[in-house]
Amino acid sequence: MSTNRGKFVYLTPYLAWILLFVIAPIALVVYYSLLDIQGNFSLENYQNFFTSIYFQLTISSFWYAFLITIFTLLIAYPTAYWLTKTKHKQLWLLLIIVPSWINLLLKTYAFIGIFGQNGPINDGFKQLGLDRLQILYTDFSFIFVSVYIFIPFMILPIFNALDKLNPTLIDASSDLGSTKWQTFRRVIFPLTTNGVKVGIQAVFIPSLSLFMITRLIAGNKVITLGTAIEQQFLVTQNWGMGSTIAVFLIIFMFIVMFITNGKDKGGNGIESN
Numbered sequence: 001m002s003t004n005r006g007k008f009v010y011l012t013p014y015l016a017w018i019l020l021f022v023i024a025p026i027a028l029v030v031y032y033s034l035l036d037i038q039g040n041f042s043l044e045n046y047q048n049f050f051t052s053i054y055f056q057l058t059i060s061s062f063w064y065a066f067l068i069t070i071f072t073l074l075i076a077y078p079t080a081y082w083l084t085k086t087k088h089k090q091l092w093l094l095l096i097i098v099p100s101w102i103n104l105l106l107k108t109y110a111f112i113g114i115f116g117q118n119g120p121i122n123d124g125f126k127q128l129g130l131d132r133l134q135i136l137y138t139d140f141s142f143i144f145v146s147v148y149i150f151i152p153f154m155i156l157p158i159f160n161a162l163d164k165l166n167p168t169l170i171d172a173s174s175d176l177g178s179t180k181w182q183t184f185r186r187v188i189f190p191l192t193t194n195g196v197k198v199g200i201q202a203v204f205i206p207s208l209s210l211f212m213i214t215r216l217i218a219g220n221k222v223i224t225l226g227t228a229i230e231q232q233f234l235v236t237q238n239w240g241m242g243s244t245i246a247v248f249l250i251i252f253m254f255i256v257m258f259i260t261n262g263k264d265k266g267g268n269g270i271e272s273n
Helices: 002-033 044-049 052-085 089-101 104-115 120-127 139-163 167-175 180-191 193-208 212-216 225-235 239-259
Strands: none
Touching: 002 239, 044 239, 052 089, 052 139, 052 193, 052 225, 089 139, 104 120, 104 139, 104 212, 139 193, 139 212, 167 180, 180 193, 193 239, 212 225, 225 239
C-alpha cells in the first residue's frame, strides 16, 4: 500500500505536467473548434474543412512535408554513416548539431540575404556573366532552407542507430560473401530503420505546420496547414476554423507517429526480448 502511495507521489509532477501542458491545451483547441465565428456551438468548421480549398491545402502540406523529409533523409543518412566512421565522431556530430541551437529567425533572415537579388549567389552569377536569378520566394528556396534546418534532427537518431549497430553482424555478412551494397541493403539499413523512423517523425510532423519560413522565404507562395492556422487566428480572427485545422493537424501527427512506430530489431549487440 505504501509502495503504491510512493509511486503516486513520484508520478504527481508528471501527471500534473501532462494535464496542464498536453491534455488541457488539446481540450481547449477542441472546444474552440466547435465554435463558429460568432461564438455559437456548431460543426460548421468541420464541414468547411472537407471542402476543396482545405483538401488542396492538406495535400499541399503533405507534399511539401514529404519532399522536405525525403531530401533531409537522403542527405542525413550518408552523413550519419560517415560520422560513425570518423575518428572524432562525437566532435563532428557536435559541429553539425551546433547550428540547430541558433535562433530559427536569425537563420531564416541569413538565407534571405544569401538568396536575395544582391546576395552572394547572384553576385557570383554576375561575375560569371550570367543574369541574376530569382531564388528567393520560390519552392526551391523554401525546401532548401527547410531541409537545412531539419537536417540535425534527422542525423541524430540515425547516427545513434548506426553507432549502436553490432559490428560483428557486418563482419559476418562480409565473411559470407556479401558485397558492401548487399551488406548495407540486407544488414545495416534494416537494423537502423528505427533511427530512420524517429528522424522521419522529427522532420515530417513539424514540416506539416511550418509557417514562418513560408512567409519569409517562400513569400506566401507556399501555403501549409501552419500558415492556414496563423491566417485564421491573426488575420481572419476565426479562432474556431483555426482550431479545427489544428485538431486535424494533431490527428495527422498521431497517424504519422503510428505508421512510423517500430520495435527495436536488436542490432545493437544487446539481446532484445
